[in-house]
Amino acid sequence: xxxxxxLYQTVQEYGLMAKKSLGQNFLLDQNxxxxxxxxxxxxxxxxxxxxxxxxxxxxxxxxxxRAILKKNPKVFNxxxxxxxxxxxxxDLKTQTNAxxxxxxxxxxxxxxxxxxxxxxxIFSNLPYNISVPLLMMWLQNLQSISAMTLMFQKExxxxxxxxxxxxxxxxxxxxxxxLCDVQRLWTxxxxxxxxxxxxxxxxxxxxxxxxxxxxxxxxxxxxxxxxAFGGRRKMIRQSLxxxxxxxxxxxxxxxxxxxxxxxxxPSSYLEIAKLL
Ligand code: SAM
Numbered sequence: 001x002x003x004x005x006x007l008y009q010t011v012q013e014y015g016l017m018a019k020k021s022l023g024q025n026f027l028l029d030q031n032x033x034x035x036x037x038x039x040x041x042x043x044x045x046x047x048x049x050x051x052x053x054x055x056x057x058x059x060x061x062x063x064x065x066r067a068i069l070k071k072n073p074k075v076f077n078x079x080x081x082x083x084x085x086x087x088x089x090x091d092l093k094t095q096t097n098a099x100x101x102x103x104x105x106x107x108x109x110x111x112x113x114x115x116x117x118x119x120x121x122i123f124s125n126l127p128y129n130i131s132v133p134l135l136m137m138w139l140q141n142l143q144s145i146s147a148m149t150l151m152f153q154k155e156x157x158x159x160x161x162x163x164x165x166x167x168x169x170x171x172x173x174x175x176x177x178x179l180c181d182v183q184r185l186w187t188x189x190x191x192x193x194x195x196x197x198x199x200x201x202x203x204x205x206x207x208x209x210x211x212x213x214x215x216x217x218x219x220x221x222x223x224x225x226x227x228a229f230g231g232r233r234k235m236i237r238q239s240l241x242x243x244x245x246x247x248x249x250x251x252x253x254x255x256x257x258x259x260x261x262x263x264x265x266p267s268s269y270l271e272i273a274k275l276l
Contacts (some may be wrong), residue, residue, distance in 0.1 A: 001070050004095045006030075011061050011076075011086060014261070018195050022082055023127025024058050025193040028209065032094055033067040037186040038203050040149040049073040053117035057107045057124040057134065060085050062092055069098050070261065075117075077101045079110055107134060112141050113231055119146040128153050128197070132172065135160075135206075139179050140207040140215055149205055154187055157202035164265050170226040174266045178213055178221065180206040213270055220273035228261035228269075235260060249275045 005013070007030055018024035041047070054073040058064040059080055065249050068076065069092075080086050086104040093100040103110070104167055108130060112120065123143060124135060126134060131152050148266065152160070160176050161184060162168035176182060185203040190196040193266070213221070231239030237257035240246045250257045253271050 001066075001072075001094060001098075003066060003092075007061060007063055009065060014059055014061070014084065016084065019082065021129075023058075023129045023131075024060060024082075025125075025128075025197045027059070027063040027125055028194050029192070030063060030066060032188070033063040034070070036064065036149065036151075036186065036203055037067040037071060039203070040123075040147070042144065042208070043183060043185065043205050044047075044147055049121060051076070052119055052121045052156060054123065055079070055115065055117075055163075057119060057122070058127055059089055060125075062088055063091065064123060065089070068123055069096060071101045073099070073121075074102065075099050077103065077115060079103045079105055079107045080104075081106050082228060086270070088176045089216065091161065108137070112138065112144060117143070120144050121146055122148040122150070125151040128156075131156060131258050133155045135172075135176070139210070139218075142179060142212065145208055147205060147207045149185070149203065151201050151203050153197075154200040157184060157187075157204055160204065167177075167262075169262045170229050172227050173217060174222060174269050176206070176220065178209075178270055180208055184205050192256055217270060217273055220276050221269050224269055224273050224276070225261070230259050236264070241275065246272075 005097055007028060011028060033076065049071040052073060053075045054068055055077045056065055056068060057079050059078045078089055078100060083104060086102060089102045093102065099272055122138060138145060159168045161182055162173040163197050178253050183205045187200055187202045189200050228236055228239050235258050247257060249272055
């Protein structure tokens with residue numbers, strides 16, 4: 001795919017100042033954004049995106065957008081809250097004649113079901129201030145999602161991937177790991193971004209597990225883990241004591257009530273939740 005203007009020319013022309021309130025840390029090196037998309041497609045054994053409906057949240061000046069366009073998406077939806085970038089995306093659409101559907105709106109209020117996609121690929125260098133709420137929202141809509149390639153602050157990525165019995169293991173690890181296969185594709189130092197954030201970032205590839213738990217069961221796990229990790233240092237017989245039959249449930253499942261929240265695996269949380 002040929003672009004009339006380079007990313008650098010676009011940024012120069014529009015004189016873009018990053019807005020901290022919108023979590024704007026841009027990726028302006030096309031080699032970096034190309035690598036993110038290639039790593040993701042490689043892991044998914046895909047040569048391009050020609051069979052996929054793609055959604056990019058927060059395209060900004062369009063580094064990742066250009067990398068996605070090179071992979072020939074069947075349909076390409078983009079949601080951007082900052083009007084300045086909506087105009088840049090309209091220009092890119094005119095330049096490339098690509099099947100881009102540009103939405104000027106807030107991704108937190110966007111229902112991905114409205115895209116009526118079966119095999120949605122979500123890509124985003126996420127605005128860090130809303131990365132976890134966006135992930136949680138998409139995890140409730142996995143029936144339309146084929147994969148998510150998402151940039152998080154490394155500390156958040158560590159929590160998502162944390163194994164049992166580690167300090168980072170918590171609610172977000174339990175819920176995400178019950179629903180998705182998660183792989184870390186790349187960790188990037190702050191210098192890759194403009195302006196440079198204070199901390200490193202990691203790109204994760206999240207793919208829905210086959211036969212993953214229902215939303216109903218996940219809601220129960222959410223309540224259960226809120227109680228358990230709310231008293232992280234306590235034994236669960238203490239932190240879960242508001243659940244009247246917790247002793248019987250744990251006995252039935254052979255889960256000692258002397259364990260603490262971080263010593264219980266995602267699948268054990270699910271087993272308990274199903275009996276609530
Ligand atoms: N994709 C670009 C890149 O990699 O250079 C920009 C990434 S920047 C970290 C986050 C982007 O998300 C910004 O363009 C910002 O305006 C946009 N954004 C922030 N909050 C948003 C929201 N609630 N809905 C949609 N876009 C949002």
